[in-house]
Amino acid sequence: MSIATETDLRRIAERGAADLDGASAEDLLRWTEENFGGRYIVASNMQDAVLVHLAAQVRPGVEILFLDTGYHFAETLGMRDASEAVYGVNIRNVTPEQTVAEQDASEGKDLFAREPNRCCALRKVAPLKKTLAGYDAWVTGIRRVEAPTRANAPLISYDEAFGLVKINPLAAWSDDDMQNYIDKHSILVNPLVDEGYPSIGCAPCTMKPAPGSDPRSGRWAGKNKIECGLHST
Ligand code: SF4
Structure with missing residues (x-):
């Protein structure tokens, strides 16, 4: 359970943002451990490890x-399991209130096709909010180059949407930085990346983008939607 007050968390985030301006991903994670050891969680969409x-x-x-929305590609679930085995981490597999079958029964079949915002709210945002209520900080892999909506992502901030500190250690990383790290440490990568999916989400809402187009354009293609609601910064 969270033990810090909102005032404490805001103060820690503010001080961290000032002290660690331009810091490396490693330094940001060490700062996270020093300030929140045992009270933070690292989110991964299992595109890479x-x-x-x-x-x-x-x-x-x-x-x-x-x-675990119930709509992931088998390759993504395989990445989750392989990451736990290879890196010795503890996966907290968070599921929505309803299974896909239960949601189909209560909301009508394939809500993602009709109301993707509601589907994401039920299957991603609500379970995330419930889970993060037990922590003082979360770490995410969002990067500024991924989308215009992420161009100003800070390294450390107070997450107004979820009420805890948010750390984005990879915010300043380029695609080359990612590839160099992957090559140097032989990091696991979701096999779908090599098959032409540069941005991987739920299977029904992920397509291969056209060659040369925005890497995230395959997400919710044609739905006038570019984010699932997890990241306001
Ligand atoms: Fe539903 Fe698609 Fe959002 Fe997944 S990405 S929760 S399937 S709308």
Whole structure:
């Protein structure tokens, strides 16, 4: 359970943001461990295990949050299981209130096709919010180059949406930085990346983008939606 007050968390985030401006991913994770050891969780969408590997160096057995929406590709679930086995982390597999079958019964079949925002709210945002209520900080893998909506992602901030400190150690990393780290440490990567999916989410809402187009354009293609609601920064 969270033990810090909102005022404490805001103060820690503010001071951290000032002190660690331009810091490396490793330093940001060490700062996270020093300030929140045992009271933070690292989120991964299992596109690759870069953040998982980095976090496990700082805290062996670190908790990794995986939002198991019930709609993931088999390859993504395989990445989740392989990451736990290879890096010795503890996966916290978070599931929505309802199974896909129960949601189909209560909301109508294939809500994602009709109301993707509601589907994401039920299957991603609500379970995440419930889970994060037990922590003082969360670490995410979002990067500024991924999308215009992420261009100003801070390294450390107070997450207004979920009420805890948010650390984005990879915010300043380029695609080359990611590839160099993957090559240097032989990091696990979701096999779908090599098959042409540069941004991987739930299977019904992920397509291969056209060659040369925005890597995230395959997410919710044609739905006028570019984020699932997990990241406001
Ligand atoms: Fe539903 Fe698609 Fe959102 Fe997954 S990404 S929760 S399937 S709308």
